Amino acid sequence: xxxxxxxxxxxxxxxxxxxxxxxxxxxxxxxxxxxxxxxxxxxxxxxxxxxxxxxxxxxxxxxxxxxxxxxxxxxxxxxxxxxxxxxxxxxxxxxxxxxxxxxxxxxxxxxxxxxxxxxxxxxxxxxxxxxxxxxxxxxxxxxxxxxxxxxxxxxxxxxxxxxxxxxxxxxxxxxxxxxxxxxxxxxxxxxxxxxxxxxxxxxxxxxxxxxxxxxxxxxxxxxxxxxxxxxxxxxxxxxxxxxxxxxxxxxxxxxxxxxxxxxxxxxxxxxxxxxxxxxxxxxxxxxxxxxxxxxxxxxxxxxxxxxxxx
Amino acid sequence: xxxxxxxxxxxxxxxxxxxxxxxxxxxxxxxxxxxxxxxxxxxxxxxxxxxxxxxxxxxxxxxxxxxxxxxxxxxxxxxxxxxxxxxxxxxxxxxxxxxxxxxxxxxxxxxxxxxxxxxxxxxxxxxxxxxxxxxxxxxxxxxxxxxxxxxxxxxxxxxxxxxxxxxxxxxxxxxxxxxxxxxxxxxxxxxxxxxxxxxxxxxxxxxxxxxxxxxxxxxxxxxxxxxxxxxxxxxxxxxxxxxxxxxxxxxxxxxxxxxxxxxxxxx
Numbered sequence: 001x002x003x004x005x006x007x008x009x010x011x012x013x014x015x016x017x018x019x020x021x022x023x024x025x026x027x028x029x030x031x032x033x034x035x036x037x038x039x040x041x042x043x044x045x046x047x048x049x050x051x052x053x054x055x056x057x058x059x060x061x062x063x064x065x066x067x068x069x070x071x072x073x074x075x076x077x078x079x080x081x082x083x084x085x086x087x088x089x090x091x092x093x094x095x096x097x098x099x100x101x102x103x104x105x106x107x108x109x110x111x112x113x114x115x116x117x118x119x120x121x122x123x124x125x126x127x128x129x130x131x132x133x134x135x136x137x138x139x140x141x142x143x144x145x146x147x148x149x150x151x152x153x154x155x156x157x158x159x160x161x162x163x164x165x166x167x168x169x170x171x172x173x174x175x176x177x178x179x180x181x182x183x184x185x186x187x188x189x190x191x192x193x194x195x196x197x198x199x200x201x202x203x204x205x206x207x208x209x210x211x212x213x214x215x216x217x218x219x220x221x222x223x224x225x226x227x228x229x230x231x232x233x234x235x236x237x238x239x240x241x242x243x244x245x246x247x248x249x250x251x252x253x254x255x256x257x258x259x260x261x262x263x264x265x266x267x268x269x270x271x272x273x274x275x276x277x278x279x280x281x282x283x284x285x286x287x288x289x290x291x292x293x294x295x296x297x298x299x300x301x302x303x304x305x306x307x308x309x310x
Numbered sequence: 311x312x313x314x315x316x317x318x319x320x321x322x323x324x325x326x327x328x329x330x331x332x333x334x335x336x337x338x339x340x341x342x343x344x345x346x347x348x349x350x351x352x353x354x355x356x357x358x359x360x361x362x363x364x365x366x367x368x369x370x371x372x373x374x375x376x377x378x379x380x381x382x383x384x385x386x387x388x389x390x391x392x393x394x395x396x397x398x399x400x401x402x403x404x405x406x407x408x409x410x411x412x413x414x415x416x417x418x419x420x421x422x423x424x425x426x427x428x429x430x431x432x433x434x435x436x437x438x439x440x441x442x443x444x445x446x447x448x449x450x451x452x453x454x455x456x457x458x459x460x461x462x463x464x465x466x467x468x469x470x471x472x473x474x475x476x477x478x479x480x481x482x483x484x485x486x487x488x489x490x491x492x493x494x495x496x497x498x499x500x501x502x503x504x505x506x507x508x509x510x511x512x513x514x515x516x517x518x519x520x521x522x523x524x525x526x527x528x529x530x531x532x533x534x535x536x537x538x539x540x541x542x543x544x545x546x547x548x549x550x551x552x553x554x555x556x557x558x559x560x561x562x563x564x565x566x567x568x569x570x571x572x573x574x575x576x577x
Contacts, residue, residue: 053406079410086402087404093324
């Protein structure tokens with residue numbers, strides 16, 4: 001199979017601003033790419049140019065080897081897209097009917113369409129919801145249904161725009177596990193925009209960072225972490241006011257509130273674990289409560305920017 | 311051919327099922343559009359209760375014009391009237407969801423609904439047509455039958471073209487529904503009048519710019535063999551299909567310009 005995504009010097013301008021600025025990258029079949037950047041950095045604009053919704057101002061773009069502007073329908077047959085805020089489902093009909101209609105829209109053979117629907121419904125554990133009107137689904141159920149809808153025609157490329165936004169921890173986890181399994185089985189190429197570092201860590205072997213329309217980083221997550229440090233934050237509530245926890249191996253003290261009742265420690269998940277840091281803290285003080293925070297994308301991008309311009 | 315249309319058949323069938331899910335509201339909706347049809351008819355009735363002839367038409371002739379225009383409008387409204395929800399789709403970003411499906415955008419929007427409630431107004435118009443044809447003094451010839459059929463088909467096409475052109479313009483205007491409504495609903499109103507009540511410039515507008523005079527008035531005058539005039543010779547009625555083709559040419563251009571603008575400006 002040929003290259004899945006190819007952009008060269010891709011530019012998109014809106015009136016006076018340049019939303020995408022000379023973007024060049026290539027995605028090969030089977031890759032899983034996290035496409036991250038702050039709000040308004042140009043992520044959605046890029047996706048719209050990849051799918052033929054927006055015409056590039058200049059430059060070259062090919063999706064599955066096709067020109068999205070001239071061959072939009074052919075591109076649509078080979079790409080599945082989930083826009084976080086836009087639905088492919090019919091809100092006033094039972095969920096199962098949306099799959100039937102989409103199978104017809106993609107001109108799947110009826111038997112093949114039913115088999116593929118059954119497979120996706122089983123894997124995403126949506127059987128009980130097939131008879132439920134789409135408007136009555138929970139957010140997590142709806143997102144799983146959207147992803148099933150985007151995969152119904154077995155696309156070569158799956159584009160997910162903020163797939164886990166607003167989901168609870170368990171729903172996120174199930175969705176990620178499904179996507180990992182789907183990719184393992186079908187070799188589907190994945191392009192994912194997200195604000196959730198967890199999505200990137202668990203799903204993507206390559207990260208593209210876009211900042212103000214331009215590509216600021218292209219490499220592995222480990223490479224990104226090495227550049228900016230993808231640290232986690234362990235926020236600990238202690239039983240009694242405690243002196244600053246500066247001597248915990250593998251972690252650095254970031255903040256210290258309420259006379260040492262709440263202290264935050266940053267650690268690198270690649271070199272130690274939350275459990276190890278917690279054990280070391282417990283050895284010196286009594287822990288009442290804790291929370292683990294992941295750095296958000298904005299933070300990573302900000303640090304990336306700071307690192308590249310000292 | 312059947313295979314090519316299968317996606318649209320499934321889409322329309324699903325729309326009909328969705329409307330049938332709430333039977334009570336569906337019945338009220340139909341009654342509502344019957345009410346609209348009756349109210350439109352009442353206007354004709356009130357006028358001819360007071361005058362015998364208006365704009366060269368007596369009550370029966372006016373009834374024929376009313377019936378033909380309302381049949382064409384309600385059929386067009388049934389098939390493509392929901393194109394006027396396009397601004398809502400644009401604002402909600404839902405148009406993007408249509409773009410990532412492997413079907414033409416206009417075909418998807420047209421089949422995104424089938425407003426069966428409009429059957430109410432259609433049935434009032436059909437009843438009016440039956441009464442008008444039964445009471446009018448018509449010399450029935452194959453030509454008259456052909457003109458009637460041609461008129462209903464072309465009239466529906468003309469109104470459908472108006473809705474489509476208006477839809478294309480929505481991509482530029484977004485909040486311009488009021489402006490485009492003046493052509494669609496205004497056109498529907500003009501179509502059910504005798505063109506002779508309008509001053510010359512307006513008659514030219516409704517004949518040659520937005521050709522709603524072809525939907526009912528010109529064919530009715532020809533079928534009833536009423537005296538035509540300088541602006542409405544009897545043979546002009548036979549140009550109704552031509553008016554439909556030209557309307558669709560303009561509608562197609564409007565639609566293409568609209569989608570290009572959307573892809574160019576990003577909605």
